[in-house]
Amino acid sequence: MNKNKKIPSPQGPLKGIKVLNIGTAIAGPWAGTLLGYLGADVIKVERPSGEYLRLLFPRQDGIATAYTATNLNQRSAEIDNKKEEGMKAMQQLALQADILIENFRPGVADRIGLGYEALHETNPNLIFGSTSGYGDVGPMKDLAALEPHLQAFSGLSDMTGKSGGDGEMIRFTHLDPTGATFFCGLILLGLIERERFGHACWVRTSHLANTIAHMMNRVAEALMTDEPIERLGSASSISAPNQCFKCLDEKYIAVACDNQRQWEGFCRAISSEELGDDARFKTNVLRVKNREQLAEILQALFETKPSRWWALRFEAESVPFGYNLEFDDLLYHQQIVENEYLTTLHPRHTGAVKVGGLPWQFSKTPAKIDPKVPIPGEDTEEIMKNGFDKNILNQAPKSPTENPELPLKGITVIDLTQGVTGPFLGLLTAEAGATVIKIEPPEGDWAKKLAPETSTGNSALYESFNRNKKSITIDLETKDGLSKLREMIGKADVLIEDWGVDEAEKKELGYEQLSLDNPGLIYLALSAFGEKGPLRNRPGSELITQAFTGYLRTLGEVNEDPVRAGADVASTVTAGMAFISLLASLYHRLQTGEGQRVSTSQLGSLMTLKTLQWSGMTNPDDWEGNFCKNETVGAAYGQRTTDGAIFATPSPALTQEKFFEMIKEFGMYEEFITEKELMDNWWNSFGVGTHSKIAEPLWNKYIEKLTSEQVLEILNRYEVWAVEFAKLKDLIEHPQLQALGMVHQLGDQFYLRAPWSTPWGYPELQSIKYSGND
Known part of the structure; x- marks a missing residue:
């Protein structure tokens, strides 16, 4: 790779794509932000009063930092679609758009007149992207799902915590941006299907589906082995040693032998x-x-x-090794600075704010974080008058094939990766219809030797992440092996490698070398820490990245042994980010015929994902709210019951009168009303409320006397949103997960499918096919 080559001016691979974003909170808006980074023209529309995310803490100059960080690279309009003028404006935007994003509960978009059927009738080219809390089907489909609800119900909390202790939640908004990442990938699959096969489809996913998918390694353990899903502190279920150790100087060092x-x-x-x-x-x-x-x-x-x-x-x-870093460590860390994994924006209405940098580097169509951050609603007048652009001509309908096709049908992917991130990325392409050829060295992918083992003798992770692929053994230490691989790459559409910076060039398999014979090649390079900086050639690992980006600081008790997130969240999120860049590059190739090189790192992906944390800690008005306090408040166990734990938060329907009736049923009313601070902040006395930690001992005192079922029955009667902490193995049999249809059987084995519901469905389920020395 020629690192001195002039980089073209940022236009992004999605230049020309128009996105109407009517999403709220984080999952919908941040999916729009990611598309905006990639060059799409995104318009975010809110009701005139603004969405509730603006009111969260911490705030900077009176507006929630989470709102600012979640709504970048988008124009901002406030439109009342209940009024005739507003609805006409929304319909005009939908008529001009390529993509619509919404994350309401099922049926809400239809109810407000902006559902798929109504809009597709006037704009048959519109890709309609939906993500809900628990999915469009099943007994929980109408329930709201905040981040902690999903952490609790998905089993993520049950597998996270110190060994022998209770399950706990990550004290950071992790699943919302994670869900947005996978949602963005699904939307781009819809775009690819439209461009290749002519169908503008309704593509759907859910917070629950995306959460389960990003825990696929642990799900594979539950589906394919009899091993228990345990809480391991900072240790790992797949390799050892892989945990934090306390040293003579009282510092913890994270070490991983994968x-x-x-x-x-x-x-x-x-x-x-x-x-x-x-x-x-x-x-x-x-x-x-x-x-x-x-x-x-x-x-x-x-x-x-x-x-x-x-x-x-x-x-x-x-x-692989590293340390549990904090925000100030990262601000001036040479690896972060050289790779621009933190960037400073200067909104006129808030002052300087730090956000995560870009997770991708494109050789021909650079992504960009727009330094202009709109004041909420400032583009309303222009958008009401002109829509996206008054000169836009509506596109003629595509000429579709008879039925929707798998978007990547006919696309050949050469997967040179081992371990977790690369194989998971390859699996996502296979689930979208690509022919994935996995190249393994004579000794095989080292992930085969991870734990736990399945009946094949390989690890559950290897079997799960490499299904629907063809495996070929090639010795790249020989001339014949290199020659064979070059021949295969010459006929391929996509190459994925994780060899490390400059390693491909040493084998004469770098992008610039390969693109001479295959100019349409999309070359995707994965690394641990990025392609610049002092750590560019250092090996990484899941635990090391979690520690580096501060995840361990939002788990466990303060000043006690570190705790990691119980699933390989850094690895799978990186795959999700890389999937986005691959699809965006493919879209660009469909328009221009040219391929390009794209790089993504695990560190960069998690730095981007934690943008809400960085913005919250930049310069808040007061040290208030989750993003300020999550490193110092101690472990979050939910509300304990006699047989487990639940998580509850008030719904908009909960009045003060109903609240007091509810706590009388729990027997805690008389004690609660003696606490003036709690009385003044009753709404915030549980769930994610600002006073929930203060009230937690009181809640536990009374709720611990009841079973989870009894507690949930009372809470549900008072329209409180509540779920129990589920165990992963039990969740697999839960009616809601069964309704989503994500677990499929092949022979005597069960596999987790990709987290989407689409008209094109899934390819036929197949175990990995070995071809030996091909």
């Missing part, structure tokens, strides 16, 4: 090669089985030297 080569380097780094010869730890599966014994030995060793010593040793042996 494969045998890293384990052998780890043993050299700690000067204990005899540990590698110990029969209990010879293989990764054995190390996971004997994780506690191994951790005890290692903790005693780490306590003998400061963290700096271990960092030097691990760096010398290419063992």
